[in-house]
Amino acid sequence: MKILGIGNAIVDVICKVEDNFIIQNNLTKSTMKLVNEAEFKKLLFTLKIEETVSGGSVANSIVGLSQLGNKVGFIGKVSDDNLGNKYEEGLRKENVQFFYKKKKELIPTGTCLILITPDSERTMVTFLGTAGKINENDIDSNAVKNSEILFLEGYLWDEGEPKKAFDKAIRESNKVAMSLSDLFCVERHKPNFLELVRNKLDITFANEQEITSLIDAKNFDDVINFSKKIDKLIVITRGEKGALAVNKNEVIECYAKNNLKIKDLTGAGDLFAGGFLHGLINNKSMKESLEIGTEMSSKVIQIIGARLN
Secondary structure (H helix, E strand, O other): OOEEEEOOOEEEEEEEOOHHHHHHOOOOOOOEEEOOHHHHHHHHHOOOEEEEEEEOHHHHHHHHHHHOOOOEEEEOOOEOOHHHHHHHHHHHHOOOEEOOOOEOOOOOOEEEEEEEOOOOOEEEEEEOHHHHHOOHHHOOHHHHHOOOEEEEEHHHOOOOHHHHHHHHHHHHOOOEEEEOOOHHHHHHOHHHHHHHHHHHOOEEEEEHHHHHHHOOOOOHHHHHHHHHHHOOEEEEEOHHHOEEEEEOOEEEEEOOOOOOOOOOOOOHHHHHHHHHHHHHHOOOOHHHHHHHHHHHHHHHOOOOOOOOO
């Protein structure tokens, strides 16, 4: 298997809202907030649902990789309930092997409310459900060992059982990549993420905001210098400024696509990572890998939702 993803198995519920909905509900635009089930239901009650789809950051990347013809798999914790069944079915349709045997859990399958404002930004409100209870026993060691690259998401990392699951997966992997996921995640787990990036990950995906916060950079030159020093592959997306990869002392850049009809920025980073990893595991150059990532992300932001048809 080329790539195995491990992440939060979340069903995305996509809704369009006005800016004042974000303000009234004390949400911070373009970030993710964790809530309990009651808070989630209260928010959803007033909204019109545009679409419901199997989601989760790394799962979106893995589906993108599958659509590009790669043999891929995914591990994520769901319950044996209606949403859990929908989730598994969604992966199967995309030819993604699901390495998790679901059972009736005390807590339901996780759900993420994706609120799209008129500027196409997405603000996420997540009820992790059973996804946030992943533990060591949920990690299929054979699947990890038989994959060329393990791909993890920062959203999954948390103290306790999820951290143990994370550590086990990294220990047994051949090569490991991770997305920092969200500014909220970085600020919540900064010392741990810094340790991962410096010492445990082979490849790190981040946007400019996340990596700047991670190292408390004063400017983008600090980010470049940090990336060169740690001697790992760091891949950074910069919105309209394009994307770049820092590999040892080499900095490779790629321009953003122009004249796009942007509808929804959900999944832009996920599909970028999927495209880049596709290039990497198929022996493309860094420049070509960046271009494939940029192409994938530019396609997904012109549709509603985080997955290409």
